[in-house]
Each structure stands twice: as C-alpha cells, then as structure tokens.
Amino acid sequence: MPAGSGFLRREVGLWGLTFVSLGSIIGSGWLLGALSAAQAAGPASVISWLLAGGMLALLALVHAELGTAYPVAGGTARFPGFAFGVLAGLTAGWAAWLQAVTIAPIEVEASLQYLNNIGWVRSHLGLLHADGTLSPAGLGFATLLMLLFTVINVQGVRRLTRSNTAVVLWKLAIPVLTVIVVAALTFQPSNFTAGGGFSPYGAHGIFAALPAGVVFSLQGFEQAIQLGGEARDPQRDLSRAVILAMLIGTVLYVLLQIVFIGGLDPRNLADGWAHPVGAGDFGPYATIAAAAGAGWLAVLLYADAFVSPAGTGLVYLGTSARLSYALARQGTLPPALSHLSRRGVPLYSIVLAFVAGELAFLPYPSWQSLVGLVTSATAIMYAFAPVSLTALRRRDPRHHRPYRLPAAGIAAPAAFVAANLVIYWGGFEATWKLLLAIGAGLALFAITVAHTPDRERPAVDWRASSWIWPWLIGLTLIGFLGRYGRGARLWLPSWIDLLVVIAFSLVVFAYAVSVAMDSERVRAAVDREKDPVGRQVRPLPGDPS
Template sequence: MDTSVGSANPDSPRLKRSIGFYGLMFVSLGSIIGSGWLLGALNAATVAGPASILSWALTAVIMMTLALIHAELGAAYPVAGGTARFPRIAFGALAGFAGGWVAWLQAVALAPIEVEASLQYLDNIGWIKEHLNLLHPGNNTLTLSGFAWATVLMAVFTFVNLVGVKMLAESNSATVLWKVAVPVLTIVVLLYLRFHPGNFTAGGGFAPAGAHGVFAALPVGVVFALQGFEQAVQVGGEARNPQRDLSRAILTAMVIGTIVYLLLQVAFIGALDPGSVAGGWSNPIEKGAFGPYATLAIVAGAAWLAYVLYVDAFVSPAGTGLLYLGTSARLSYALGKDKQLPEALGKLSIRGVPMWSILLSFVVGEIAFLPFPSWQSLVSVVTLATAIMYAFAPVSLIALRRRDPDRPRPYRTPAAHVLAPAGFVAANLVIYWSGFDTTWKIMVAIVAGVLLFAITYLRRRPADRPEVAWRSAVWIPPWLLGNLLIGYLGRYGASGEIGVLPEWVDLAVVIGFNLAIFYWAITQAQPAHKVHDAVEAERVELQV
C-alpha cells in the first residue's frame, strides 16, 4: 500500500509516511534534551537559587498543558509543519502565516546556533584549538577555519535531510539514546558521590529571590531547555500512523524530559560546594569550558565522567541542530504549500522531501554564522518566539472543535475548555517574563515577516492569491501589542520596562488581558464551510 502523501495532484511527489512511534518520540525527545541541559541548571539557580526546582516544575506544567493540546491537533490534522497549518485552517492565511513565521524563525535559528555551540565546546580541547583555530579569541565568533567546519556540519545535516525523513529519524534515534544516557548517568554519579542537602536552604533560604526569581528563571534557559515536544507535530505529515502514534510520542517525550531536567536541577544544587552558595547564588560555580557538570564531576572524583561530558558537549548540540534543520524546512514547506511564501518552498523532490525548503534552511544557517551573538545570548529570543508559536495552538484547538466538530480525533485533550485557555495564558506569561527588551525585537521580526507576506501576495496573479481572511486575524495585532505594552509597564527583563505594575498585580493583568483575547479570538475563526474547504485542500496530505 502506498503510504505517501503530498499535494492535491496524486501523480506529484509525496511526503513519505515512514516514521513510527519511536521515531516520532525521539524527534521530540531529541529536541527537548539538547544543548540546553548543559547550562540550564546553572542559569536557573543563578536567578532563583534552590527554588529553581519550582521553575522547572512550573515550566513542566506549562509545557505539558501545551503538549496535550498539540497532541490532539497533531493526531487530528497530521500534516507537515503543523504549527503553521493549524492556525491557517482555523483563522485563514494571514493568521496561519503569523504562527508559521515565528515558528520558522525559532527553528531555522536553532540549527546554526547549535552548530556554533558544538564548535565552541570543541575549541576548548587543546590540540583542536592549536591546529584548527575555530574561534576568534575574546568574542568567540567563527574564524575562516571555523566557518568552514560549521559549513561541513550544516552540509551533513542538509544531506541527511535530503536523503529522506527515514534516514533523519534513524540517525536521530541513535543520537538521542546517547543524549539521554549522559544526563541520566550524570544524575546518578552526582547524587551518589556528592550531595549536600544543606544547599537547598543556603544563601538566603530556599527562595532567596522569592516568586519573582522563580518566574524570571523561565526565560533564561528553563523554557528553552524543555521546549521541542512539538517537533513530532512538524513531521506529522510523514508519520506512518499519526492517529495512533503522534499523541503518545509527544506525551512520552514530555514526561521523560521533565523527569530528567528536574533530577538534573536537584543533582546540580546538591553537588555544589556549600561554601560557594553560603553568601548567595549570584555565582554558585564557574561554568567551565564544557559546562558546570564537568567541573562538578572532576571535584566529585569522577574525572572519567568529565570526559564523557566533553563528548556530549559536541554531540548534544549537533544532534539538535540536525533536527531543527529538518523541522524548519517542514515549516517553510507548509508556508510555501499554502502560498504564503514562494511556492517553490512547497515543492517536493522525487524522494518526497521539501528540497528547496531544506536548502533555504542551509543558506540561512550560513548567514547566521556571521559574527552574531553566541547561542547563550539568544536563548531569551528563541524562547519568546517559541511561546508565541505555542500560543496559536490553544485558540486553534477550540476554534476547530467548534468549526470542524465531525473531524475524527483519535486523541482528545482532557478538559480542553479549561486547558486551552490555561495554555494560552501560560504561553503569554512566558512572553511577559521574557521582558520588554526581548519582546520588541520579536515584534520587529513579525512586522518584517508580514511585509514579506504582502510582497509575496502582491507578486501573485489575482487568481492565485490565497484568501487573506482579515477578519479572522483581527485579534492578532491587539494581542501582540497589548502584551508588548504590559511588558513595558511590567517588572521583568534587563531594560526597557518601568515597573509600574506591582508584583502579582502584573500577573493578574497578563491573565485577564489574555483570557479576553482568547475568547475573542475563537469567535473570529473562519466559518465552518471555509474551515472545511481548508481541510479539503489538505485532503491528499491528510490521507493515512
């Protein structure tokens, strides 16, 4: 039986439905456990102290809520680049582009960022630093040699993706087994050899920065580390049995990732030198060339573990880069296929992969290797873009339940009418906690994307232009600008905010404003017949 899908023309190349449950689960888990684990615990502890454990728990609740929502959408509408397609089906072309654009921005940026992180870690090995000279001293930007090696890595990722999604899934699965084993091994060793219970009340008590610290830790690396469950949704159009496997894969990956990160934070805090945190948490440990865990392993007398971590410092970022090059290509494929970007991006090769979208991700990656800030400084920006992407899913879920009620839903989000608005609010709280100084940058990027959408739209013949559906997208500008204003008046971020809103009152304002936007947005969804037409346009790709 032919299990491939694609465009409305049955004779054209189709996406190959060849990924099973474990492949889907490893795609999500490989994105969740990436380079973020190497510094996530340190960044969170620096901001929140021992209460950083609560930061991880809160993030896990937020992400699990959003994962439950994505699980239903992915199983009901198993298409490539799902996070761009769900709002497109529910709210029309403009809303779909807005959701897809921010999703593509964060995904396409992560592959080159992770490659550069891998090279930064490699450059700390003496003989590599001496013979390859990958980075300029001082600013850690790539030398000509470093650019060449980064290009080689990106070329390898591109080749794997061009060969086909089956090779992508299989190569990723082997990498993920390593990526999960190393953090688990680190947890066991540190808990056994070096654990100081007193650290959990040192340096000002369990929560030296109060609730503010718990919330502020989320955008400095906690959300960044736990994001990625939606990657299985992005390759949903290539899942062998999406109705059965997508929801299970997403939720399984989320549970495993949550347990690993919570235990990593506990092990990290317990393994610190009590003297280094007695006076506060501003500098609990030097992160070291390969992250703080390598330093802790050496102090604990497990130097062998440090060498394992040296290898992982390259493997984890590289494995994540491989995945995000592929998923960013699925997002631009979705935008091209739905005529929101040039149609060439929505074309498939004879191997059933979005060749031009993959090559675009490679080209953007090469541009990103220019002397831009390191991946650590981009964590908050990527986190914010991800939160905006996630926020489109809850409104799409309720809108599609109302407008497309007869659609088979193999998995149904429990208490969706509670979890959907809660998930929307949670995503917007992450936006608020990211701070005004980060939010305005993403808003500029969204405006640039809308201009690109307008240029693409106007260059098409009138008969080929997608219906913009202005009315269905009318809620998006007030939503984004309202959150930008609240961020400016709020209490989070390095600069730009003025602190007008008192503590806790600011959270109430965020919650109240975004609940109003949520319920307004679902009333603006496309009429049922237009939703039906949008689903019908994906009929061939939805076939399983």
C-alpha cells in the same frame, strides 16, 4: 515519487516520532540550562523546571489533539490557518520558522564552544575569538556541520529519523548516567539552603529562570507534530509521541537540576548564586564530575557536549524546512519552497534552512542571551494552538479526533495564558524585536502575493485574523510596563502584572474564538490538505522505523 509531487511520504513510526521530539528537547539546554536557572533562582530553580514542565505539558496536550486530528507537515503553521485563515497561519508559521531556523546554528555554536574549552583544541584550532564569536576556523567547522545536517535531511525523512534515533539513545544515556554518578559521589543537601536560602530571589527569580534557559531546554515536543504529514499512523502515534517525549524530558531535567545544586562546591555559594561554578567553567557538570574524582565522566560529558547540540541541530534544520514548506503550501511564501524532491522531501526549503543558518553565524551574543529571544518566539508559536483547537472544535465539530484534550473548555484557555506568561517573562526587549521580525514576514507575504496571479492568490479573511496584532502589540505594551527585560519600566507591581497578563489573555482568547472562519471555510481549508490515500497510510513493506 516524481520530483515536485505534492504530498510527502508517510514513513515515520511511533519511536521515530518520539525520538524526534525527545532529541529536540535534549540539546545544549541540559548542559547549560541548570547553571542559568540556578543563577536566576538559586535552589528554587527546581520549582522553575516543575512550573515550566506543567505549562508546556498543557500545551503539548493541545498539540497532541491537533496533530492527531489534522496530521499535516508543519502543523504549528497549518492549524491556525485552518481556523483563522492565511494571515494567522503566516504569523504562527513565521514565528515557528524564526525560532526553528535559529536553533540549529545556536546548537552548532554550543558544540564548538564546548570543544574549544579543551586545551588542545583551543591552542591548535582556536574555534572562537576572545569575545566568544566564531573564528574563521570555527566558521569552517560550523559550516561543515550544517552541511552534514543538510545532506542527511536531503536523503529523506527515514534517514533523518534513523540517524536521530541513534543520537538520541546516546543523548539520553549520558544525562541519566550523570544524575546517578553525581548523586552518589558528591551530593550536598546543605546547598539547598546556602547562599541566601532556598529561594534567595523570591518568586521573581523563579519566573526569571524560565526564559533564562528552562523553557528553551524543554521546548521541542512539537517536532513530532511538524512531521505529521510524514507519520505512518499519525492518528495513533502523534499524541503518544508528544506526551512520552514531554514526560521523559521533564523528569530528566528536574533530576539534573537537583543533582547540579547538590553537587556544587559549598564554598562557591558563600556569597550567593551569581557564580556557582568557577569562572571560565563552560561545562558545569564536567567541573562537578572532575572535582568528585570521576574524570572519566567528565570526558563523556565533553563528548556529549558535542553530540547533544549537534543532534538537536540536525532535527531543527529538518523541521524548519517543513515549516517553510507548509507556508509555501498555504500560498504565503514563494511556491518553490513547496517543491518536493524524488525522495519526497522539501528540497528548496532544506537549502533555505541551511542558508539562513549560515547567516546566523554572524557575530552574536552568548547562548544565555540568545535563548530568551528564541523562547519568546516559541511561546508565540505555541499560543496559537489552544485558540485554534477551541475554534476548530466549534467550527469543525464532526471531525474525527483520535485523542481529545480532557476538560478542553478550561485547559485550552489555561494553555493560552501559560504561553502568554512565558512571553511576558521573556522580557520587553525580546518581544519588541519579535514584533519587528513578524512584520518583516508580513512584508515578505505581501511581496509573494503581489507576484501571484489573481486566480491563485490566497483569500485573506481579515475579520478572522483581526485579533492577532492587537494581541501582540498588547503583550509588548504590558512588557514595557512590567519588570522583565531591559527597557521595561517597572510600573506594574509584582503579581499585579501577572493578573494583567492573565486577564488580557482571556479577553483575547474569547474574542479570537468568536471571529474564527465559518464552518464551510474551515472544512474547505482542511479538505485541501488531504492526501490521495487518506490519513491512514500503510507502512512501507519491511520498514521497522
């Protein structure tokens, strides 16, 4: 394929797509999410995982239909663009890019934090300062990891998925082994009623656990969708990959939370759930394994504490590049970002992801405090999908849909409500910061348009996108009046706040669907994305991926 050619190579099979999503789901979250969830909700954190799994599964099914019907690169940015025009695509894509491009450096830092917990590494290398930020040596190692991710991504999507598959097999084996060993050696059923009972913090604790690491840990199913433009048989494989990855991830995380609670030392729970593991124990499962006499498992866990986050960082650097590629194809970011190399990858977008990741290594707070911001950005991205699905079903009804969301008339609005609840639980502080970041994206769009010749400027359908800013500002205001996050006013009583979010979401959903672009413009937008050989692309000879 000549450099700069306009279409990506379709080379990724079912298992490659499944492992891309599963590899994104199993990252630093499995090592840290259980601890954060238990601190927020106690034993009832198991309910938090089940609740998050159900909500995200609904959103995953929405993405499964969209991905199989419209298999394009950076799908989370493209689906809203098909239904509501370039501003909607920009807003969704920019939120998606912000979270994706941040996750790679977050996962790298998580890897280094685990490594620094080993005595020899801490004394001889000193990867972190006392306040937890990267030291010069830590920054050097972090940069080397980001460079490794970049080189693998530049080699092409086949190299990316094959490298990721080997890592995911390891990442899946170690958590499963942890569940078996901890359950067999040191499981205390009495822990589920210790420290104030099964639900010491009530429903508020269950909801507060979701943005404290639970949703962050389970997110990532959409990564297969982002590679939709490179899937060999997207209409058959995308829905299967998304659903399979989500199912495996949810079951695994629920089991991990159960054995984490049951494996704790009951003495640490006498005064509540604020410190369920000892002070300074960064790897909670390793602490439990060592206390149970399974030191060999603790060694494997510290090794996996490097492999799992690093594998997730590898995937997210690649998918964030697909998002900026998609935005450039829409005309909302500089066109150079849509340039493809001879290997069929968006080269400049990959370089941009590396540079943005390096900037993210500037001093910032802990893993726990960062995941709330990333979770809210992800929920904004997810929220666009059910609105887009309903609008596209109405405006493009004859389009072939190999997978159809069951009971979409109920499931799609419910999925939109679920995403909005996650944004609300993420807290006012996260929402207003994201509002500013999205505004910065619009400013970049304005600059891009100003330097684009008149005949090439994307047409903006202001009416079709008129729901977006009232929706985002309204959610921010509800968060200000609610009880989650610093700066919130606690003016909305418990449960009343949830009813307000649900009612507001349904009103926005109905209005958004009603103002979607007309059928002719929707079909024109979709037709522009068809590749020269159609959606069904033959696999390359001898490619088993």
